[in-house]
Amino acid sequence: xxxxxYRQIANELRAAIRAGEYGPGDxxxxxxxxxxxYGIARMTARQALGVLTTEGVAAARKGAGVFxxxxxxxxxxxxxxxxHERWAGGVSIWSADAEGRDLSIHTxxxxxxxxxxxxxxxxxxxxxxxVVRARRFILDGKPVLLSTSYFPANLVADSAIAREDTGxxxxxxxxxxxxxxxxxxxxxxxxxxxxPEEADALELPSAGTPVVDIVRTALTDAGAVIExxxxxxxxxxxxxxxxxSA
Amino acid sequence: xxxxxYRQIANELRAAIRAGEYGPGDxxxxxxxxxxxYGIARMTARQALGVLTTEGVAAARKGAGVFxxxxxxxxxxxxxxxxHERWAGGVSIWSADAEGRDLSIHTxxxxxxxxxxxxxxxxxxxxxxxVVRARRFILDGKPVLLSTSYFPANLVADSAIAREDTGxxxxxxxxxxxxxxxxxxxxxxxxxxxxPEEADALELPSAGTPVVDIVRTALTDAGAVIExxxxxxxxxxxxxxxxxSA
DNA sequence: GAGTGGTCTAGACCACTCC
DNA sequence: GAGTGGTCTAGACCACTCT
Numbered sequence: 001x002x003x004x005x006y007r008q009i010a011n012e013l014r015a016a017i018r019a020g021e022y023g024p025g026d027x028x029x030x031x032x033x034x035x036x037x038y039g040i041a042r043m044t045a046r047q048a049l050g051v052l053t054t055e056g057v058a059a060a061r062k063g064a065g066v067f068x069x070x071x072x073x074x075x076x077x078x079x080x081x082x083x084h085e086r087w088a089g090g091v092s093i094w095s096a097d098a099e100g101r102d103l104s105i106h107t108x109x110x111x112x113x114x115x116x117x118x119x120x121x122x123x124x125x126x127x128x129x130x131v132v133r134a135r136r137f138i139l140d141g142k143p144v145l146l147s148t149s150y151f152p153a154n155l156v157a158d159s160a161i162a163r164e165d166t167g168x169x170x171x172x173x174x175x176x177x178x179x180x181x182x183x184x185x186x187x188x189x190x191x192x193x194x195x196p197e198e199a200d201a202l203e204l205p206s207a208g209t210p211v212v213d214i215v216r217t218a219l220t221d222a223g224a225v226i227e228x229x230x231x232x233x234x235x236x237x238x239x240x241x242x243x244x245s246a
Numbered sequence: 247x248x249x250x251x252y253r254q255i256a257n258e259l260r261a262a263i264r265a266g267e268y269g270p271g272d273x274x275x276x277x278x279x280x281x282x283x284y285g286i287a288r289m290t291a292r293q294a295l296g297v298l299t300t301e302g303v304a305a306a307r308k309g310a311g312v313f314x315x316x317x318x319x320x321x322x323x324x325x326x327x328x329x330h331e332r333w334a335g336g337v338s339i340w341s342a343d344a345e346g347r348d349l350s351i352h353t354x355x356x357x358x359x360x361x362x363x364x365x366x367x368x369x370x371x372x373x374x375x376x377v378v379r380a381r382r383f384i385l386d387g388k389p390v391l392l393s394t395s396y397f398p399a400n401l402v403a404d405s406a407i408a409r410e411d412t413g414x415x416x417x418x419x420x421x422x423x424x425x426x427x428x429x430x431x432x433x434x435x436x437x438x439x440x441x442p443e444e445a446d447a448l449e450l451p452s453a454g455t456p457v458v459d460i461v462r463t464a465l466t467d468a469g470a471v472i473e474x475x476x477x478x479x480x481x482x483x484x485x486x487x488x489x490x491s492a
Numbered sequence: 493g494a495g496t497g498g499t500c501t502a503g504a505c506c507a508c509t510c511c
Numbered sequence: 512g513a514g515t516g517g518t519c520t521a522g523a524c525c526a527c528t529c530t
Contacts, residue, residue, distance in 0.1 A: 004499060011442075027511070030515065041501045043289060046516085054300060054453050056439040063508035063515050073436065084492040187488045190319065191437035191456045191481035193302040196257075207300050210437045210456035210481065235437035235456065242433045242488045246330040250518060273530070276496065287520045292497085309496050309527035 006044050009034060010051035017057060017068055024070035028058055056208030056236065069205075073239045074101075074139070082185055088176065090168035094137070106136045107164050111153055118150045121217055121228045129153040131162050133171070136201070143202050144237040149229045155180060171227070172218075180226045182218035187242075189214050191235060202234045210235040252290050255280060256297035263303060263314055270316035274304055302454030302482065315451075319485045320347075320385070328431055334422065336414035340383070352382045353410050357399055364396045367463055367474045375399040377408050379417070382447070389448050390483040395475045401426060417473070418464075426472045428464035433488075435460050437481060448480045456481040 003011075013029070016022055029037065034045035049066050052058040060066045080086070081093045094103065114122065114130040122130070130150045137145040149171065151161055159174050160166045166174055172182055194204055194211045202211065212235045218227040249257075259275070262268055275283065280291035295312050298304040306312045326332070327339045340349065360368065360376040368376070376396045383391040395417065397407055405420050406412045412420055418428055440450060440457045448457065458481045464473040 006499080014442075030511095031517095032515075041503090043502095043519095044500060047499080049516090054439065055441065060516060061509085062517070063510080065509095065511070065515065075434075078488065079490055082490075082492055182492055184489070184491050188321075189435060189486040189488070190484065191458050193300065193454055193456065195301065196260075207453075208439055210439065212437050238436065240435040242324065242435070242490070243430070244325055244328075244488070244490060245430050246328055246428055252518080277498095278496075287522085289500095289521095290519060293518080295497090306497060307528085308498070309529075311496065311528095311530070 005038070005040060006047035007051065009038060009040075009045075009048035013048070013052060014055075014057060022068045024068050026068045027065045028052075028068060030065050050207075053205065054207050056205075056210075059205040059208065069208075069236075071236055073237055074144075075239045075241050077241045077243075078187060079243050082172075082182075084181075087169040087172040090173065092170050093172070102140050104138045106138070108134050109162060109164055110134075111157065111162070114150060118228050118230075122150060122152060122225050124152060131156050133161070139237070142234075142237075144234045146198070146201055146232045147229060148231075149227055151175075151227055155226065175226060180220050180224070182226060183221040184219040184223075185216055186219075187214050187216045189240065194232075198232055202232070204234060212238065212240070214240075251284070251286060252293035253297065255284060255286075255291075255294035259294070259298060260301075260303060268314050270314050272314045273311045274298075274314060276311050296453075299451065300453050302451075302456075305451040305454065315454075315482075317482055319483055320390075321485045321487050323487050323489075324433060325489050328418075328428075330427075333415040333418040336419065338416055339418070348386050350384045352384070354380050355408060355410055356380075357403065357408070360396060364474050364476075368396060368398055368471050370398060377402050379407070385483070388480075388483075390480045392444070392447055392478045393475060394477075395473055397421075397473055401472065421472060426466050426470070428472060429467040430465040430469075431462055432465075433460050433462045435486065440478075444478055448478070450480060458484065458486070460486075 022028060028049070031042055031045040031049065034040065034048060035042055049058065049060065053060055053066070057069060058066050059069050087093055094105065110132045111129055112132060114124055118130065119126070124130070131153050133149040135147045136143055137147070155178060156162055159178060161171045161174050175181060190213050191210050192213065194202065194209070198211055212233040214231040214233065216229040216231070217225050219225055268274060274295070277288055277291040277295065280286065280294060281288055295304065295306065299306055299312070303315060304312050305315050333339055340351065356378045357375055358378060360370055364376065365372070370376070377399050379395040381393045382389055383393070401424060402408055402420070405424060407417045407420050421427060436459050437456050438459065440448065440455070444457060458479040460477040460479065462475040462477070463471050465471055
C-alpha cells in the first residue's frame, strides 16, 4: 500500500488547513462527512481525524465536532521574571506572564521527607525534611502550569514560605531576608507527552499536546542550593524566552 | 461508561511498566495477546496499545512487537556552548553535546530571499538576500536536530560562512573576524507535535514524540541582529540547560 | 512459515451537545 | 430529537520481521 486511505484523507485536510480553508476554531468535516464523501467505514474516518488530533492540529469535542486548534502562547521571560529587582521590589515573579490576563493561583503547603531526587539536588541528609509548595496556575480559566517547590525545612519552616501567603515579593524576598538570597539559577528544560494525571490536571485535549518540564534549582551566592522547583507546563500555552551573553 | 475497556487495559500496562515489570526495550503483550487475555476485538487491543504509544511510553515496530521506549537524552548547555571562549578557541559549538558519541553533520548552503518572519527578525529590506545554512545532525546514527541559519548576505557572502566548511570556530569565529562578533543571544523555546515531514526527517516514532523549536537570534554588541537560527529537535533526545544569575 | 503490527469493513450502541 | 464523536465487535487481507 503506497499511502493508506486514512493518511491521504488526513493529508488533504491538513493541506486545506494550511491553505487557510479552515482557520483556528473552525469546524472540520466530521466522521459522518468523511464516511459519505470518501465511502469509507467509520473507523477509517476516525483514523484520519486521529492523525490531525495526534499532531495537535485539531481537537475533538464530544457531541460537537472536530475543530482546528487555536494557539496564542504567552511568553515566559526566564531572566526578567527572576531578576533581583523584581522580587526585591515586592512584585510577584508570576505577574510577568499574566499581562492583562486573568491569572489565579491555587497553593497548598506541606512539610514532608523529600523525594530521593530532590534530596540529592538539595544536598540533604535522609532525615532532613522539606517544605513543599504545590501550586496550580489558572490563566483565563484554563490551567496552564503545575509547580512544586521544595525548600530545606530547617531554613524556612518558621518563615512565611511555610504559609500559603508568602507576602510581597514572594518566597525569594523571604529567602533574602533569611540571608539566603537566590543568586544563580539553573533551568533544565525537556518536553514529553503528558501522563494521564497531568493531562487531567492541565485539561489537555486527549492527544496532540506535549508538556514541558522545567526543573529549576536556585543557588545562593555561596553556591548552596536553597530551592528546587519542578514545573510542568501546557506546551501549547508557552514560549520560553532566555536571554544571555557570549 | 465509567472507564472504557481500552483505557483500563492501557492503565494496567502502564502500571506494570511503572512497577518495573517491563523495562526499557522490553516487549509488551501484543495485539493478539491482549485479544486472548481480555477477550476483546483487535481494534480494541490496538486502542489500548495506542494510548501508550501516544504517550510516548511505548513504540510499535511492525512485524516485531510493541516495546517500552528507552530515553537517554543529552544535555545541551545553552550558555557553555555559546561562550566566547569556545568558538574563539576554534572549537565547534556542537562538540559540547557530542561527548564521546558519534556525531555527523550534513550541511547545505544557499542564498535566497528571506522568508518574511526571518526578514523581520534580521531587520532586512525586501530586496536584501540571506545566506542560508541548513544542517542535519545525526547522533549515533539517528537524526536528532534540524537547523537552519540565516545571515545577511551583504555581510557574509564573501566569507567562509557561505561555504560548507566554515573553518575553525565556525560561523561565529568568522563573524568576529568580519567585525560582527555575536555578543548577545536570545533563545525562544517551544514544544509541539511534529509535522509529517519533520517526523520523517527526524525518524520519530509515529506518535508520542514531540519536537522542540528553538529560535535563536544573535546580536552584536551594537544590538544588530546578525543571525537567526531556527532549530527543530527530537524532544526525547535532549535536555536544554540554561544557567543565569539574578 | 509463524507471528507481528497496519489497514479496513459494516455494522452496533452510547453519551454528549445543540452545528 | 438530530447530529456528533466515543466505544466496540468479528471478521478480513496485507507487509513486515524473525520473539
